[in-house]
Amino acid sequence: MPTIVTMPKWGLTMTTGTITSWIASEGDEVVEGAPLLTVETEKAVNDVEAPAEGVLVKIVAGTGDEIPVMGALAVIAAKGEVVSDDEIAALVGGAAPVAAAGAATAAAGPARAPRAAARDASGRVNASPAARKRAAELGIDLATVEATGPGGRITSEDIDRAAAAARSASAAPREDIVTLASGRQIAALVAGPEDAETKLLFVHGLTGSQSTWGAVLGPLVDRYRLAAIDLPGHGKSDKPMPEAADYSAAGLAENVGEVIVSLGLAPAVVVGHSFGGAVALSLAQQRPKLVRALVLVDSGGLGPEISPELISLAEAHPSKDVARSLLELFIEDKRLVLDRGVDDMYHGISQAGAHGAIRAIVDDAFPEGKQNLSLAEKLGDVHTPTFLVWGELDRVIPVSQSAAAHDKIAGSWLEVIEGIGHVPQVEAPQRFVELLEEFVTSLPPAAAPEPEPESEPEPKTEAETATAEPAADEVEAANAAASSEEEPPSPSESELTSNQG
Amino acid sequence: MATATAARTMTYQQAINDALRIAMREDPRVVLLGEDIAGGAMVDHLINDDAWGGPMGVTKGLVQEFGRDRVLDTPITEAGFIGAAAGAAATGLRPVAELMFVDFFGCCMDQIYNQGAKFRYMFGGKAICPVVIRTQIGAGVSAAAQHSGCHYSVFTHMPGIKCVVPSTPADAKGLLLTAIRDDDLVLFFENKVLYGTKGEVPEGDEGIPFGVADIKREGEDVTIVAISRMVQQSLAAAKTLAAEGIEAEVVDPRTLSPLDEGTILESVAKTHHLVIVDEDNPRCSVATDIAAMVADKGFDLLDAPVKIVSAPHTPVPFSPPLEHAYVPSPDRIVEAVRSIR
Numbered sequence: 001m002p003t004i005v006t007m008p009k010w011g012l013t014m015t016t017g018t019i020t021s022w023i024a025s026e027g028d029e030v031v032e033g034a035p036l037l038t039v040e041t042e043k044a045v046n047d048v049e050a051p052a053e054g055v056l057v058k059i060v061a062g063t064g065d066e067i068p069v070m071g072a073l074a075v076i077a078a079k080g081e082v083v084s085d086d087e088i089a090a091l092v093g094g095a096a097p098v099a100a101a102g103a104a105t106a107a108a109g110p111a112r113a114p115r116a117a118a119r120d121a122s123g124r125v126n127a128s129p130a131a132r133k134r135a136a137e138l139g140i141d142l143a144t145v146e147a148t149g150p151g152g153r154i155t156s157e158d159i160d161r162a163a164a165a166a167r168s169a170s171a172a173p174r175e176d177i178v179t180l181a182s183g184r185q186i187a188a189l190v191a192g193p194e195d196a197e198t199k200l201l202f203v204h205g206l207t208g209s210q211s212t213w214g215a216v217l218g219p220l221v222d223r224y225r226l227a228a229i230d231l232p233g234h235g236k237s238d239k240p241m242p243e244a245a246d247y248s249a250a251g252l253a254e255n256v257g258e259v260i261v262s263l264g265l266a267p268a269v270v271v272g273h274s275f276g277g278a279v280a281l282s283l284a285q286q287r288p289k290l291v292r293a294l295v296l297v298d299s300g301g302l303g304p305e306i307s308p309e310l311i312s313l314a315e316a317h318p319s320k321d322v323a324r325s326l327l328e329l330f331i332e333d334k335r336l337v338l339d340r341g342v343d344d345m346y347h348g349i350s351q352a353g354a355h356g357a358i359r360a361i362v363d364d365a366f367p368e369g370k371q372n373l374s375l376a377e378k379l380g381d382v383h384t385p386t387f388l389v390w391g392e393l394d395r396v397i398p399v400s401q402s403a404a405a406h407d408k409i410a411g412s413w414l415e416v417i418e419g420i421g422h423v424p425q426v427e428a429p430q431r432f433v434e435l436l437e438e439f440v441t442s443l444p445p446a447a448a449p450e451p452e453p454e455s456e457p458e459p460k461t462e463a464e465t466a467t468a469e470p471a472a473d474e475v476e477a478a479n480a481a482a483s484s485e486e487e488p489p490s491p492s493e494s495e496l497t498s499n500q501g
Numbered sequence: 502m503a504t505a506t507a508a509r510t511m512t513y514q515q516a517i518n519d520a521l522r523i524a525m526r527e528d529p530r531v532v533l534l535g536e537d538i539a540g541g542a543m544v545d546h547l548i549n550d551d552a553w554g555g556p557m558g559v560t561k562g563l564v565q566e567f568g569r570d571r572v573l574d575t576p577i578t579e580a581g582f583i584g585a586a587a588g589a590a591a592t593g594l595r596p597v598a599e600l601m602f603v604d605f606f607g608c609c610m611d612q613i614y615n616q617g618a619k620f621r622y623m624f625g626g627k628a629i630c631p632v633v634i635r636t637q638i639g640a641g642v643s644a645a646a647q648h649s650g651c652h653y654s655v656f657t658h659m660p661g662i663k664c665v666v667p668s669t670p671a672d673a674k675g676l677l678l679t680a681i682r683d684d685d686l687v688l689f690f691e692n693k694v695l696y697g698t699k700g701e702v703p704e705g706d707e708g709i710p711f712g713v714a715d716i717k718r719e720g721e722d723v724t725i726v727a728i729s730r731m732v733q734q735s736l737a738a739a740k741t742l743a744a745e746g747i748e749a750e751v752v753d754p755r756t757l758s759p760l761d762e763g764t765i766l767e768s769v770a771k772t773h774h775l776v777i778v779d780e781d782n783p784r785c786s787v788a789t790d791i792a793a794m795v796a797d798k799g800f801d802l803l804d805a806p807v808k809i810v811s812a813p814h815t816p817v818p819f820s821p822p823l824e825h826a827y828v829p830s831p832d833r834i835v836e837a838v839r840s841i842r
Contacts, residue, residue: 130773133801150841155804156773 002083003052004091005074007067010041010340012173012191012217017041018066019073028056030076033335037073046340054078058088114161117145118152127154134159140166170194173221175236178229178262184245186259187236191217192225198440199265199292202228203256205274205300206314206361207326209235209348212273215429220436227263229256231276233357235348242360249275249301249365249375253282260290267292267446271436273425274396275300275365281375284384292446293385295436296405298394298422301375303401306366310396314362318350332393332421379408386412387439391420391427413439507704508671514696516670517559517635520677521597523706525567528595531681534573534582535599535635539564555599557637557696583609583634587617587686590632595681600636602648603690606655617686618661629684633677639692639730639780640817640828649817649824651729651781656688657757657790663687663711664757668732670700672755675709682708692730712759716768720748723774723838726765726791727751731778731829738834747842757787765791766799773804776837778829783811805841810834 007017017039024036035047036056050056058075061067072092077083118126125142127135131154135142142154145162149155173191180186189210200220204212210228220226230237231252232245245251256279260268270291272280277299284291296302309329316322323346327337348354365372386409390402399416406414415435420427511519525531538560540553552572554561564572575582579600586596600606606613617630640649657664663685667673673691680687717732718739727735732753739749750768754761769775775795779788792807810829818824 128773128804129800130802130804149805153805157804 002057002075002077002081002087002091003054004072005036005048005051005076007039007069007071007073008048009069009218010046011211011214012189012221013175014041014069016066016068019061019063020045021063022059023047024050024056026056026059029079030054030056048073050076052076054081057083060088060092112148114146114148114158115152117142117147117154125154126152128156130156131159138163167193167195171221176227176263178259180255180258184232184238184240184255186232186238186255187230188259188263189217189228190226190263192221192223194225194264196223196225197446198224198443199268199446200224200226200436200440201256201260201263201265201268201270202226203231203270203272203276203279204228204234205272205276206310206365207234207345207349207358208273208276209344211235211344212423213425216425216433216436219430219433224440225265227259227265229259231255231279233354233361239351239353239357241353242356245357245360247357247360247364249278249282249372250286252279253286256280256283257287257290266290269293269295269440269443271295271297272299273297274422275361277301278365278375281382284382285375285378288384291384293387293439293443294382295387295389295439297389297424297432298391298397299388299405300365300371300397302379302405303376303397304370304373305398305401306369306371307396308369311362311366311369314358318346318355320346322346323349329395330422331427332391332395332419333427336426376405379405380410382409385439385443387435388412388414389424389432389435390414390416391422391424392416392418393420394422396422508701509704510699511670511702512696513667513670513673513691513698513700514557514559516674516700516702517677517691518554518561518563519702520674520681521560521563522566524597524678524681525563525571527706528681529571530593530595531597532571532573532589532594533560533563533567533597533599534575534586535560536575536577536582536601538599539569539572539574543569556601557693559635559691559696560599579605579608580612584612584616586632586634587612587620587630590617590630590686591620591628595631595633597633597635597681600634602644602650603636603638603652604647604650606636606652613656613686613688614659614662618659621685622661630686631681631684633680633683633687633689635677635689635691637693638690639694640812640824641694641730643819643821643824644693644817645819646816651690651779651812653688653690653728653757654779654781654786654790657787658785661686662758665689665711665755666729666757667691667755668695668717668727668729668753670698671702672709672715672753674702675707676711676755678706679708679711683711690729694730695733698733709755711756712761713756714752714754714761714764716750716764717753718749718751720750720772722747722772723749723776723842724765724768724772725749725751725776725778725834725838727753727778728757728787729780731780734829734831735778735834737831738838741831741835742838745839747838749838754791760791760794762794762798765795766802769795769799769802773802774838774841775803775805776808776810776834776841778834779809779811780828781812782814783809784814786811808837808841810837 020038020040022037030050032050032053034050036050037048039048054076057077061073075088127142134156140159140162145154145158147154148158171193176188176190178186178188202213209230213228233239260266270280277296278301280294281301284294313322313326324342327341331337388402388406390399392399402414406412417424417428424432537553538555542552542564552561552564583598586598589596617632620628620630638651653664656662665676665680667676680689725735735751742749752768777788777791788809788811810833812827
């Protein structure tokens with residue numbers, strides 16, 4: 001059975017790639033993973049690798065061609081297998097390029113071509129009563145709607161079509177910048193239907209970026225509103241000097257909270273990986289109303305052990321070797337450590353300000369070679385539904401911490417994925433997506449987001465905490481939980497500031 | 502009352518005859534009056550004559566079964582026998598009078614609207630007027646201006662009168678049974694062009710309730726409310742429209758008074774487009790009444806102006822080409838739908 005080579009999708013926003021050169025030629029024997037051709041996207045130039053071993057029997061797209069994602073590039077046959085031209089044509093014809101946005105809408109469009117709506121002398125738009133009512137309900141401005149009704153009249157169908165277009169426009173992946181109250185900017189990839197009930201926020205770990213989630217966002221984007229951020233000091237976000245910023249998990253959690261509110265994701269299912277898990281956990285402890293559930297993936301903040309190799313690599317001067325060593329520490333399957341990933345990692349850690357930020361995080365989160373336990377000590381107070389996902393062979397944070405945390409967090413789920421290391425979203429993306437969806441589906445319906453008091457994001461002083469009444473719903477949540485005899489969570493000054501040490 | 506379990510094919514005319522026979526068998530108070538509805542049957546010196554059953558033979562055979570005491574031939578005097586029917590109803594009978602053509606209503610209007618229609622109201626419910634006036638409507642058989650009008654709009658306008666406009670044999674039977682059992686004055690409009698049309702008619706004596714419209718064809722794109730024979734014209738138009746990708750929903754109100762506003766509004770809520778097809782004259786008509794009702798109660802449902810396809814504001818012409826042009830045709834209905842889609 002021949003294998004078709006298609007244009008890969010390297011990121012949520014990638015729609016096409018342009019072939020810059022073919023490395024392999026027709027007739028070449030190739031092994032799985034061998035580079036076949038080089039493709040340029042808006043963001044990078046990368047190799048497309050052979051998806052199977054065999055003979056490259058046919059190349060169907062030439063240098064310079066711009067091919068849509070999933071579009072056919074070449075056909076590989078098993079050694080000795082004879083493949084007819086008809087078979088090749090059928091295979092290539094069967095490859096389904098991802099339709100350009102809007103094509104589906106056009107196919108289902110009305111018989112009459114949409115055109116500018118008619119207006120009377122006073123400028124009043126010609127719209128039917130039903131269209132006016134529907135537009136008011138959906139908040140659509142009639143002036144922006146094209147008409148298909150006779151005489152240039154806007155009909156209710158036109159409004160529905162405009163609303164659907166607006167929805168799909170807002171659902172299309174976009175790279176957003178959120179400006180925090182401090183003026184600093186956080187980069188976020190935002191995608192998925194805005195009105196989806198479940199909103200997901202992804203937080204990467206130390207030295208990572210939003211790109212760590214590249215393989216799992218695609219399968220989720222149709223059903224969930226989602227955002228993947230770059231933490232301060234990482235990716236495309238600002239990288240302030242450590243003296244001027246709070247790089248503790250709690251300090252970064254404040255930033256993440258602001259992002260959740262700003263992007264309209266509250267309450268969000270916060271998915272945190274590694275140190276990003278510690279940030280997510282801290283956010284759930286600080287501002288529980290913003291966090292509908294926690295997914296902690298090979299997470300920090302749960303126990304004392306942390307890989308000394310990670311600390312030394314994080315503190316080392318950034319280089320490609322350091323980047324590769326980091327990935328090899330994270331990822332169990334070495335075949336997944338691609339040059340592209342190494343380049344990405346190196347670019348991330350070598351940017352101006354990144355190294356200082358990473359060191360600041362290490363200093364705060366891993367004092368004296370162990371994890372700061374300020375979050376772990378309060379696990380019993382976590383009343384947010386929590387899912388712990390771990391790679392069995394994790395060499396950065398041992399899997400034993402997951403079971404311990406599972407015992408402490410009432411009602412939590414635990415799943416250990418066999419045979420993989422520290423990064424399930426890269427090493428077992430399909431399984432990761434399945435588990436995430438299973439967990440999200442089990443959650444009680446999201447409560448309507450309610451505005452929090454302006455002052456809440458600021459950590460309370462001890463004196464304030466002592467006198468402040470706990471919010472009514474926090475008490476309720478605490479009472480409803482199994483450990484109802486315990487006091488509602490009220491962070492004290494010493495716990496919050498111990499992160500700084 | 503037995504429930505209908507089976508159906509058989511019969512004409513519109515046979516279905517009416519069937520309903521009359523069932524009603525007369527079940528209730529001895531039901532009597533028929535009209536011109537030539539018995540004819541020569543059972544008259545000694547006309548021994549070889551069959552019952553005429555009126556000019557269209559609708560009541561044929563009933564005099565033989567129920568006798569001349571219950572199937573009464575009357576003089577050609579609408580004022581007399583319609584008045585007699587109203588009076589008989591007030592004393593306890595349930596007369597079914599045949600006003601040969603609705604165009605003759607001028608001769609007996611006082612008896613209908615100023616007497617029968619007001620008994621119950623004026624006597625505080627102590628008197629009722631369970632009269633059914635069966636009458637022919639409709640152009641298309643070269644019967645000329647004095648025998649071809651519809652005029653149901655006139656009666657729908659008047660309180661105290663129920664107006665029934667069956668478009669199929671099954672509806673004709675079920676609605677006539679309900680009309681005879683009703684305690685109010687009912688005008689039962691039989692379209693003369695439909696008499697020969699055939700359809701499945703349920704056996705048994707089940708009536709069809711008044712004020713319940715029937716969706717004769719389901720569709721998503723436009724609602725066509727059609728009255729009497731116009732239902733058939735609209736179904737033909739719907740076929741043409743379907744070939745163009747427009748699915749019409751044909752709503753048959755079946756009774757104009759009471760009118761099933763809910764079904765019409767629900768359909769318009771789905772299709773957002775409304776065409777009303779009415780063979781009656783266009784001014785102050787049932788069509789304008791339905792259009793006004795939807796403009797009032799369904800304004801926000803509409804994606805286009807309400808279109809009315811009706812006869813022109815003239816009497817029915819005798820000239821066959823003009824008469825043909827007078828009655829709303831499937832082509833005109835298609836054209837009206839296209840103008841708003």
